[in-house]
Amino acid sequence: MPELRKDPVIGRWVIIATERRKRPTDFGVKAEACVLDTTTCPFCEGNEAKTPPEIIAFRNGSPPNSPGWEVRVIPNKFPALAIEGDLSRRGDGMFDMMNGVGAHEVIVETPKHSCNFDEMTERQVEQVLWAYRDRIIDLKKDPRLQYILIFKNKGRDAGASLEHTHSQLIALPIVPKRVSEELKGSREYFNFKERCVFCDIIRQEIQDGSRVVAENQDFIVLSPYAPKSPYETWILPKQHQSSFEMVRPDQMPQLAQTLHRLMLKMAVVLGNPPYNYMIHTAPLHQDPPHYHWHIEIMPKLTQVAGFEWGSGFYINPAPPEDAAQELRAANV
Amino acid sequence: MPELRKDPVIGRWVIIATERRKRPTDFGVKAEACVLDTTTCPFCEGNEAKTPPEIIAFRNGSPPNSPGWEVRVIPNKFPALAIEGDLSRRGDGMFDMMNGVGAHEVIVETPKHSCNFDEMTERQVEQVLWAYRDRIIDLKKDPRLQYILIFKNKGRDAGASLEHTHSQLIALPIVPKRVSEELKGSREYFNFKERCVFCDIIRQEIQDGSRVVAENQDFIVLSPYAPKSPYETWILPKQHQSSFEMVRPDQMPQLAQTLHRLMLKMAVVLGNPPYNYMIHTAPLHQDPPHYHWHIEIMPKLTQVAGFEWGSGFYINPAPPEDAAQELRAANV
Numbered sequence: 001m002p003e004l005r006k007d008p009v010i011g012r013w014v015i016i017a018t019e020r021r022k023r024p025t026d027f028g029v030k031a032e033a034c035v036l037d038t039t040t041c042p043f044c045e046g047n048e049a050k051t052p053p054e055i056i057a058f059r060n061g062s063p064p065n066s067p068g069w070e071v072r073v074i075p076n077k078f079p080a081l082a083i084e085g086d087l088s089r090r091g092d093g094m095f096d097m098m099n100g101v102g103a104h105e106v107i108v109e110t111p112k113h114s115c116n117f118d119e120m121t122e123r124q125v126e127q128v129l130w131a132y133r134d135r136i137i138d139l140k141k142d143p144r145l146q147y148i149l150i151f152k153n154k155g156r157d158a159g160a161s162l163e164h165t166h167s168q169l170i171a172l173p174i175v176p177k178r179v180s181e182e183l184k185g186s187r188e189y190f191n192f193k194e195r196c197v198f199c200d201i202i203r204q205e206i207q208d209g210s211r212v213v214a215e216n217q218d219f220i221v222l223s224p225y226a227p228k229s230p231y232e233t234w235i236l237p238k239q240h241q242s243s244f245e246m247v248r249p250d251q252m253p254q255l256a257q258t259l260h261r262l263m264l265k266m267a268v269v270l271g272n273p274p275y276n277y278m279i280h281t282a283p284l285h286q287d288p289p290h291y292h293w294h295i296e297i298m299p300k301l302t303q304v305a306g307f308e309w310g311s312g313f314y315i316n317p318a319p320p321e322d323a324a325q326e327l328r329a330a331n332v
Numbered sequence: 333m334p335e336l337r338k339d340p341v342i343g344r345w346v347i348i349a350t351e352r353r354k355r356p357t358d359f360g361v362k363a364e365a366c367v368l369d370t371t372t373c374p375f376c377e378g379n380e381a382k383t384p385p386e387i388i389a390f391r392n393g394s395p396p397n398s399p400g401w402e403v404r405v406i407p408n409k410f411p412a413l414a415i416e417g418d419l420s421r422r423g424d425g426m427f428d429m430m431n432g433v434g435a436h437e438v439i440v441e442t443p444k445h446s447c448n449f450d451e452m453t454e455r456q457v458e459q460v461l462w463a464y465r466d467r468i469i470d471l472k473k474d475p476r477l478q479y480i481l482i483f484k485n486k487g488r489d490a491g492a493s494l495e496h497t498h499s500q501l502i503a504l505p506i507v508p509k510r511v512s513e514e515l516k517g518s519r520e521y522f523n524f525k526e527r528c529v530f531c532d533i534i535r536q537e538i539q540d541g542s543r544v545v546a547e548n549q550d551f552i553v554l555s556p557y558a559p560k561s562p563y564e565t566w567i568l569p570k571q572h573q574s575s576f577e578m579v580r581p582d583q584m585p586q587l588a589q590t591l592h593r594l595m596l597k598m599a600v601v602l603g604n605p606p607y608n609y610m611i612h613t614a615p616l617h618q619d620p621p622h623y624h625w626h627i628e629i630m631p632k633l634t635q636v637a638g639f640e641w642g643s644g645f646y647i648n649p650a651p652p653e654d655a656a657q658e659l660r661a662a663n664v
Contacts, residue, residue: 001414001417001431001432002411002412002413002414002431002432003429003430003431003432004429004430004431004432004505004506005427005428005429006427006428006429008426008427008428012509013506013508013509015412015413015432016432017412017432018432019410019411019412019414020410020412078351078352079334079351080334080347080349080351080352080647081334081347081349082333082334082351085333092557093536093540094340094532094533094536095337095338095340095536095557095558096337096338096340097335097336097337097338098335098336099333099334099335099336100333100334100335100336100347100348100349100350149643149645151639151643153639156635157635158635158639159634159635159639170645172645173336174336174345176345176643176644176645177343177344177345177643177644177645178642178643178644178645179643179644180644181644200426201426204425204426204427208425225424225427226427228641276639276642278639278642278643296642298642302491303488303489303490303491307483307485307490307491307608307610308641309560309640309641310510310608310610310628310630311481311483311508311509311510311511311610312508312509312510312511312512312513313481313502313504313508313509313510315412
């Protein structure tokens with residue numbers, strides 16, 4: 001019998017379609033070839049002149065925009081938002097608009113041409129996480145901004161236009177809708193229970209065990225109870241933290257290990273799929289007791305997204321207990 | 333300067349990314365070939381035995397499940413929901429679930445193997461709309477159901493698994509999230525203004541003109557002010573109607589003409605793209621003064637959906653004024 005399950009944070013129902021149940025190989029993932037074109041790739045070491053001047057880079061003492069770096073952050077060459085200007089909120093008849101002010105940056109994750117997390121070391125992943133944190137702390141100073149969205153598109157089918165492994169950052173004068181929904185849902189839960197809903201989820205999932213993919217001292221990896229897409233997976237800090245930049249320096253290596261191993265497991269179980277991940281964190285300058293930052297990882301396995309994001313109605317052919325079991329079992 | 337625009341119904345902000353502006357040919361749409369395999373296609377006339385027994389069909393007097401029909405409605409062979417059983421709402425610790433009870437049907441739009449609206453006549457499109465209406469009226473009798481979602485996936489990239497042109501119907505014991513959001517947003521507007529927000533949008537758009545694609549006596553086609561995806565287009569009745577099944581018999585030919593011509597325009601302007609459309613209508617047994625049924629059409633032109641539906645944050649490289657202008661100009 002198919003099940004309708006309700007997301008405990010935002011209240012969305014999804015169908016876990018048991019009659020259409022799919023195994024990892026049923027999705028027919030075609031891993032994309034990685035073309036080692038290091039002469040034209042603008043993200044490769046030595047090609048720094050092909051990008052706008054860098055914002056920050058972790059360097060061995062070499063001058064900006066030259067070789068000798070580990071992680072490099074640059075402005076997006078085709079930014080969705082403009083960094084200069086003011087918001088000028090205004091009406092257009094019954095409609096509302098403002099100027100598209102904000103930042104759009106690219107985090108180049110490694111100087112060597114590589115398409116996958118697999119080829120990076122845990123130490124490199126940790127450097128990437130530090131770069132995320134440094135950029136958040138710097139952009140927080142801009143009073144026009146309300147939210148910083150950090151995400152990664154891997155593979156053409158997940159929206160990446162360049163294959164050299166990179167993440168993106170978009171700093172916004174508004175809070176994105178999905179995060180607003182999580183803030184609202186978790187606030188309502190807190191008002192009723194006086195507890196963080198994410199903390200409660202973690203406690204119940206550890207007790208139950210069937211949807212836990214991995215854990216170490218400070219982080220847990222879960223297949224959520226009501227996932228909107230197959231093999232959707234969340235990483236959460238076990239102790240309450242509202243914002244990503246609150247991760248303590250001594251926790252960073254653990255977080256890097258957690259993310260790196262999960263991506264290796266995804267690659268093994270699903271055959272190197274395209275994917276998206278994004279960090280859901282509290283709005284800037286807020287530390288709500290009801291919100292708990294986390295990373296959502298969504299491999300792109302099905303093509304139905306168009307209809308689903310238009311209706312808000314999701315049919316998931318992979319029960320999260322099955323997904324967790326396979327990811328847990330994968331040896332990496 | 334990029335613009336942030338707010339959807340007047342659900343309040344979601346989108347970026348109209350003027351720096352990344354795209355023309356129709358920039359999306360690189362590859363029209364999918366239509367393979368005329370009429371011997372194995374289960375939707376072709378003569379192959380009725382390859383499907384579950386039909387629910388209804390518009391026939392010339394021939395017996396059920398034989399040739400001689402114009403539109404045929406059958407149960408989905410791999411249904412996402414089960415038609416038998418009761419809901420049994422229950423908890424699972426802090427989580428909530430119920431049985432996946434509902435209906436999942438396929439509307440086969442033509443007996444001849446065809447992949448496109450282009451090859452159908454207006455009269456055939458009208459028959460399809462009548463089939464939608466008949467199924468809604470019949471399924472309304474089931475007290476377990478709250479909502480009927482009618483949609484079409486065209487092309488593999490938009491989630492269609494069979495190419496013979498067809499739509500789907502899912503009858504649900506819940507209201508899908510996006511529709512709930514529209515109901516809530518339009519109720520709030522109504523409470524404040526004592527007018528339907530959709531009626532107000534139509535009035536303003538007719539006055540402004542820049543986002544109107546087409547209109548006839550009873551229906552209007554718009555590029556919405558804050559579209560989440562390029563070339564997203566809505567069809568609305570000009571006079572207030574909360575539910576699709578309220579369309580009057582004398583309006584059906586006009587609606588068929590509107591939908592048919594819009595799909596021809598999309599095919600010409602965008603090169604026969606894959607697409608999704610869905611009917612947003614009021615929940616069953618409700619006739620709210622604040623809700624206004626409409627059809628949303630979303631050509632699938634970009635691959636960023638994964639990230640976008642995880643964040644609720646949309647970047648649209650095609651200003652709706654440009655999209656409307658090109659669709660308006662297309663001669664069909």
